[in-house]
Amino acid sequence: MTTEKILLEFNKVSKSFGSVQANNQVSFAVKQGSIHALIGENGAGKSTIMKILFGLYQADHGEIRLRGQKLNILSPIDAKKHRIGMVHQHFMLAGPISAMNHFFLDEKPTSLKGFFTPLPAEKKLQQLQALSERYQMAVPWQEPVEKLSVGIQQRLEILKILYNEADILILDEPTAVLAPQEILALFSQLRELKAQGKTILFITHKLKEVMSLADTVTVFRKGEVIAQKNIEDTNPRDLSELMVGRKLIELVRSPAMPGERLLEIKNLSFKTQGRERLKNLDFHIHSGEILGIAGIEGNGQSDLIQILVQPKAHEKAVSGELRWKTNSILSKSAKDLKEMGFSFFPEDRLTQGALVQSNLKENFLLGQHRSPDFQKMGIFKPHEISRVTTEEMKKLDVWPRNPNAIFKNLSGGNQQKLVVARELYRKPPFLLAAQPTRGVDIGAIEKIHFEMDLLRKNGAAILLISSELDELMKLSDRIMVIRHGSLLGQILHPPFDETQIGCMMLGAV
Numbered sequence: 408m409t410t411e412k413i414l415l416e417f418n419k420v421s422k423s424f425g426s427v428q429a430n431n432q433v434s435f436a437v438k439q440g441s442i443h444a445l446i447g448e449n450g451a452g453k454s455t456i457m458k459i460l461f462g463l464y465q466a467d468h469g470e471i472r473l474r475g476q477k478l479n480i481l482s483p484i485d486a487k488k489h490r491i492g493m494v495h496q497h498f499m500l501a502g503p504i505s506a507m508n509h510f511f512l513d514e515k516p517t518s519l520k521g522f523f524t525p526l527p528a529e530k531k532l533q534q535l536q537a538l539s540e541r542y543q544m545a546v547p548w549q550e551p552v553e554k555l556s557v558g559i560q561q562r563l564e565i566l567k568i569l570y571n572e573a574d575i576l577i578l579d580e581p582t583a584v585l586a587p588q589e590i591l592a593l594f595s596q597l598r599e600l601k602a603q604g605k606t607i608l609f610i611t612h613k614l615k616e617v618m619s620l621a622d623t624v625t626v627f628r629k630g631e632v633i634a635q636k637n638i639e640d641t642n643p644r645d646l647s648e649l650m651v652g653r654k655l656i657e658l659v660r661s662p663a664m665p666g667e668r669l670l671e672i673k674n675l676s677f678k679t680q681g682r683e684r685l686k687n688l689d690f691h692i693h694s695g696e697i698l699g700i701a702g703i704e705g706n707g708q709s710d711l712i713q714i715l716v717q718p719k720a721h722e723k724a725v726s727g728e729l730r731w732k733t734n735s736i737l738s739k740s741a742k743d744l745k746e747m748g749f750s751f752f753p754e755d756r757l758t759q760g761a762l763v764q765s766n767l768k769e770n771f772l773l774g775q776h777r778s779p780d781f782q783k784m785g786i787f788k789p790h791e792i793s794r795v796t797t798e799e800m801k802k803l804d805v806w807p808r809n810p811n812a813i814f815k816n817l818s819g820g821n822q823q824k825l826v827v828a829r830e831l832y833r834k835p836p837f838l839l840a841a842q843p844t845r846g847v848d849i850g851a852i853e854k855i856h857f858e859m860d861l862l863r864k865n866g867a868a869i870l871l872i873s874s875e876l877d878e879l880m881k882l883s884d885r886i887m888v889i890r891h892g893s894l895l896g897q898i899l900h901p902p903f904d905e906t907q908i909g910c911m912m913l914g915a916v
Contacts, residue, residue, distance in 0.1 A: 420469035447627030449820020492568025502553030558589035665693035699883030
C-alpha cells in the first residue's frame with residue numbers, strides 16, 4: 408500500500424539550453440514508496456527534470472525538496488549521497504568484465520589502506536548473492552556481461568544502485584530492449600522493491616506499461632507539467648490526448664495484397680571473427696506487404712541489417728543468396744542500392760543516418776543529392792531544398808520547423824523523425840525499417856506508422872526490424888523470430904499471439 412507521505416517535491420523548476428526552454432516552472436510531487444511514471448512527447452522535458460534530480464544538470468530556477476529539505480545536487484556523486492540512483496536507457500556496462508567485477512569498479516576506497524586491500528572476491532561474491540536474493544534478482548556473477556541477456560544486464564544495473572543503498576530509483580525507458588516475459592519479470596521485481604519501501608520514477612512512452620505498473624503518472628508537454636493523475640483515475644486514451652494535445656487516430660489496416668516477390672534470401676550465413684553470426688536464413692518479401700523480424704536485441708538483427716545495407720562490404724564473409732527480383736545483389740554497394748530505390752531507417756541515427764554538425768536541409772539531402780528534385784546539371788536548387796525539407800518536416804511534425812537548425816540540437820525523437828521523413832520521401836520499392844520509432848513519442852509513432860502503411864498499400868516491400876513487439880504486431884503481415892542468428896519460425900497473418908512470440912524470442916518453444 409502506497410503511503411500518502413510526500414518524499415520529493417519539484418517546485419517551479421526551470422531549465423533552458425540556449426533558446427530552448429526544456430523545463431518551464433515544473434511542479435509536481437512524488438509519494439514515498441510509490442511507482443511514479445513520467446510521460447510526454449519527445450522534448451517534453453521529462454528526461455531533463457530527472458537529470459536535474461540526478462545531478463547531471465543544474466536547474467536555472469526553482470527547487471527540489473527531499474523529505475521537506477531543499478536539495479543541492481551538483482553531480483551524480485551528490486545524488487548518490489542522498490541515496491538517489493539512475494539506470495540509463497543505454498546500460499553503463501563493460502562487456503568483457505564479469506558481473507561481479509563491475510561492483511569492484513564501482514566501489515570507492517574510503518582510505519589508502521582500502522585502496523591497497525580491496526574486499527576479497529569470495530566475500531564480495533557472498534555479499535552480491537545475498538543482495539540478489541534479498542531483491543529476488545538472480546545474476547550469474549562470474550559470467551562476462553556480454554554473455555548475459557539484456558534482461559539480466561538490466562537487473563545488474565538495478566542491483567548496482569541498490570548496492571549503493573539507493574532509496575530512490577530513476578529508470579529511463581526500462582523496457583526498451585526486453586522481451587514480453589522479461590518485462591513481466593522486471594515489473595514483478597519493481598513491485599517487490601516498492602513493497603520494501605523504495606520509490607521508483609520511470610520514464611516511458613508505453614502507456615500499457617504505465618497502466619500496469621504505476622501508482623501515479625505525471626504528464627509533460629512542451630516543457631511543462633500538464634497533469635498529474637492517480638492511475639485509477641485515468642486511462643490510455645486520456646493520457647495520450649494529454650501528451651499530444653489532440654485525439655489520436657487509430658490505424659486500421661487492410662489485409663495485405665502481396666504482389667511480386669521482390670527480395671529473396673536463401674541459405675544466408677554470415678561469419679566474422681571466427682564466429683557464425685547468421686545461420687542459414689531463408690525468407691522472402693513480396694510487394695505490398697510488411698515482414699516483421701522479432702527478437703531480443705543482439706541475436707543477429709544488426710548483422711542482417713549490415714548485410715542488407717552494404718552487401719558488397721560483407722561479401723567475403725557471406726554465403727548463400729541475396730536477390731532483388733531475379734538478380735543477385737551481394738556485390739552491390741550501399742550507393743548501388745540507393746540508386747535502385749532502396750531506403751533504410753538506420754538502427755543508430757547518429758552514427759549511421761546523419762551528419763550531426765550539419766543543418767536539417769543538408770541532412771535531408773543525404774543519399775538523394777543527385778535527385779533532379781534538388782539539382783539541375785550539377786547545380787543545387789537551394790530554395791527547393793528548403794521548401795521540400797520544410798514540407799516533409801511538417802508531415803512528421805519535426806520541431807523546430809527550421810531547415811537551417813543544426814541536427815545535433817534537436818531532441819532524439821525529432822532527429823529520428825527527420826531521418827524517417829527523408830527515407831519516406833523517396834517512395835522506395837523496398838524499405839528496411841530498423842527500429843523506426845525508437846525514442847519517438849506516441850504522436851510521432853502514429854504518423855510514422857500511417858506513412859509506412861501507406862507505402863505498403865502503394866506496393867512497397869517492407870522489412871520491419873523492431874524491439875517493440877507491439878509495433879511488430881500492429882504493422883506486420885507476417886512475423887519471423889530470430890534467435891542466436893537463426894530464424895525459428897514464421898507466424899502468418901494477424902492477429903498475432905504475444906505470448907507465443909515472446910516464448911520464441913526467449914527460446915522457450
